[in-house]
Amino acid sequence: MSIVLAIGACGDKKEKKGAEDSQEIGALSGTIKVDGSSTVFPITEAVAEEFRAVQPKVNVTIGVSGTGGGFKKFSRGETNISDASRPIKDKEKAACEENNIKYLELEIAYDGLAVLVHPENDWVDSFTVEELKKIWEPAAQGKIMKWNQIRPEWPNEEMHLFGPGVASGTYDYFTEAVVGESGSSRGDFTASEDDHVLVQGIAGDKYSLGFFGLAYYAENKDKLKLIGVHNGEEVVKPTLETVKNGSYRPLSRPLFIYVNSTSVASPEVVEFVNYYIDNAGELSKDVGYIPLPSENYSAQKASFKTFVESNK
Amino acid sequence: MRKIKELIIEKSLLSSALVTIAVTIGIILVLSIEAFRFFSEVSIYDFFTDTQWTPLFTEKHFGILPLLSGTLLTSFIAIAFALPIGLSISIYLSEYAPKSFRKSVKPLLELLAAVPTVVYGFFALVVVTPFLQEIIPNLSGFNSLSAGIVMGIMIIPYISSLSEDALHAVPDSLREASYGMGSTKFQTAFKVIVPAASSGIIVSIILAISRAIGETMIVAIAAGQQPRLTFDPTVPIETITAYIVQVSLGDVQHGSLEYRTIFAAGITLFVFTFLLNTLSYRIRKKFQEKYE
Numbered sequence A: 001m002s003i004v005l006a007i008g009a010c011g012d013k014k015e016k017k018g019a020e021d022s023q024e025i026g027a028l029s030g031t032i033k034v035d036g037s038s039t040v041f042p043i044t045e046a047v048a049e050e051f052r053a054v055q056p057k058v059n060v061t062i063g064v065s066g067t068g069g070g071f072k073k074f075s076r077g078e079t080n081i082s083d084a085s086r087p088i089k090d091k092e093k094a095a096c097e098e099n100n101i102k103y104l105e106l107e108i109a110y111d112g113l114a115v116l117v118h119p120e121n122d123w124v125d126s127f128t129v130e131e132l133k134k135i136w137e138p139a140a141q142g143k144i145m146k147w148n149q150i151r152p153e154w155p156n157e158e159m160h161l162f163g164p165g166v167a168s169g170t171y172d173y174f175t176e177a178v179v180g181e182s183g184s185s186r187g188d189f190t191a192s193e194d195d196h197v198l199v200q201g202i203a204g205d206k207y208s209l210g211f212f213g214l215a216y217y218a219e220n221k222d223k224l225k226l227i228g229v230h231n232g233e234e235v236v237k238p239t240l241e242t243v244k245n246g247s248y249r250p251l252s253r254p255l256f257i258y259v260n261s262t263s264v265a266s267p268e269v270v271e272f273v274n275y276y277i278d279n280a281g282e283l284s285k286d287v288g289y290i291p292l293p294s295e296n297y298s299a300q301k302a303s304f305k306t307f308v309e310s311n312k
Numbered sequence B: 001m002r003k004i005k006e007l008i009i010e011k012s013l014l015s016s017a018l019v020t021i022a023v024t025i026g027i028i029l030v031l032s033i034e035a036f037r038f039f040s041e042v043s044i045y046d047f048f049t050d051t052q053w054t055p056l057f058t059e060k061h062f063g064i065l066p067l068l069s070g071t072l073l074t075s076f077i078a079i080a081f082a083l084p085i086g087l088s089i090s091i092y093l094s095e096y097a098p099k100s101f102r103k104s105v106k107p108l109l110e111l112l113a114a115v116p117t118v119v120y121g122f123f124a125l126v127v128v129t130p131f132l133q134e135i136i137p138n139l140s141g142f143n144s145l146s147a148g149i150v151m152g153i154m155i156i157p158y159i160s161s162l163s164e165d166a167l168h169a170v171p172d173s174l175r176e177a178s179y180g181m182g183s184t185k186f187q188t189a190f191k192v193i194v195p196a197a198s199s200g201i202i203v204s205i206i207l208a209i210s211r212a213i214g215e216t217m218i219v220a221i222a223a224g225q226q227p228r229l230t231f232d233p234t235v236p237i238e239t240i241t242a243y244i245v246q247v248s249l250g251d252v253q254h255g256s257l258e259y260r261t262i263f264a265a266g267i268t269l270f271v272f273t274f275l276l277n278t279l280s281y282r283i284r285k286k287f288q289e290k291y292e
Helices: A019-025 A041-054 A066-075 A090-098 A129-136 A169-179 A195-203 A214-219 A240-244 A267-286 A294-310 B002-041 B044-049 B065-096 B099-114 B117-135 B144-168 B172-180 B185-196 B198-214 B217-222 B240-249 B257-291
Strands: A004-006 A030-036 A058-063 A081-084 A103-117 A126-128 A160-163 A208-213 A225-230 A252-260
Touching: A030 A041, A030 A066, A030 A267, A041 A058, A041 A081, A041 A267, A058 A267, A066 A081, A066 A090, A066 A169, A066 A252, A081 A267, A103 A169, A103 A214, A103 A240, A103 A267, A103 A294, A126 A129, A129 A160, A129 A169, A129 A225, A160 A195, A169 A208, A195 A208, A195 A214, A208 A214, A252 A267, A267 A294, B002 B257, B065 B099, B065 B144, B065 B185, B065 B198, B065 B217, B065 B240, B065 B257, B099 B144, B117 B144, B117 B217, B144 B198, B144 B217, B172 B185, B185 B198, B198 B257, B217 B240, B240 B257
Parallel strands: A030 A058, A030 A081, A126 A225, A160 A208
Antiparallel strands: A004 A058, A081 A252, A103 A208, A103 A225, A103 A252
């Protein structure tokens, strides 16, 4: 379900980096439209909330249509910035070209995909990628229905699966990492673009199994049980460390925002994106994601500067 | 001058009547055209016999049965819950309750139908489901039982109000005759008045069923989004309406086969409610003949 939130002035007014720059620019106004991934949404929301303290007259609206849905609007020029939990696809690139939309990709944080079960589930300690594949691949549809089909010692009970819907970048990423082909999975599971629905579903069902972005697990630690995934050498649970050092594979990934070239003519968008890059590291950590190394942020900032200048 | 005024009024009344008919015809046309295109790619036989519904995924199946079973299951639970309660309320209000009580309680009951269904949906998800899980430990977070029960609460006024009207319309001469034969109040209510008003009661039930079948928000929120062919009320399912919502909000490309599935699902739903409404219309007509 798609929700559009206008960020009110309710953020705590912490002084953040970038605040001093903007005083030179003076007060800006206008509306910045952001849409896209529900995974990136918490970061963009946090940035927008802090930005509101610096530029109270700039109105940032953030939609949650999923990465695919976001790119669809972005390619029609309806949004200034698109949140994405995977790189833009060729099909979407073509759609942008068709409408003469140029853009810049900015990496803003890392995310781990969390594999989760109900807290009362005491039989699962870890999964291998092969087991996850066996559960989620298209051939499992209507066939792999019970826990003991994965490991015989697990209970003879029906497995209830929850996962992001097909419009979600998380779904694309998970299927690519686990099944081997993006967008290819069984269809008989509860699919929702709204991660809260998935949290509710997994937390309310003892025989549930699901996956979504690590940040939503961080918000709901007491309701869900995180399961480690075998990376070929050892079982690893997604944490700040394991995602950053790459040992939580294959289920960790970078997150992006995409900025439209015509939008950078508006000073408020430039200001917002600069503020985003400056604060993404700290704020992404606050909301449960993993920051990039700081030199990456500097590189992103430099490439954004070039992009702005070349589109003036 | 007056004639012109009358003419304008008459024509504007006529046009507003025509607008509703035009809208209905438009809806039927759009549904049929898109559904026709859908059925030129997917055979009707598969549509009604395949037991899987996964049009958005890799291995595509277009069997409406899982969605239909979800819709019928939630509606059945709702009716099973609402019928005894609604009927008891209507008999009490019509035959037992003092006039003043009836006058104040009836509008209050009808308020139940005025609660936004999204509120009912969250009520089912965050109140009723956790409560039921205390009793049924294996109940899933999304299930048709809790959605069905809450939908039952929503349709109680449809049954109680319309049945009460029917019971109330039974001529007093029947009551007096029954008392004259020496029967008690209970015997009069259940052996004479209820059978006499049965067609009106049946109409109220049919209307409630067609309301339950078309209900969207409650089932979309509380019953899950997983099409499966089952009559087990404890597991997540998906109804026809919830599927239409899911696809309309996602990023399915307009004009694609996946997009047309919602019209195929929609026309199935339409046929069902249309048949039910026709049936209730027929019964109501019969009922009127009996008493006039």
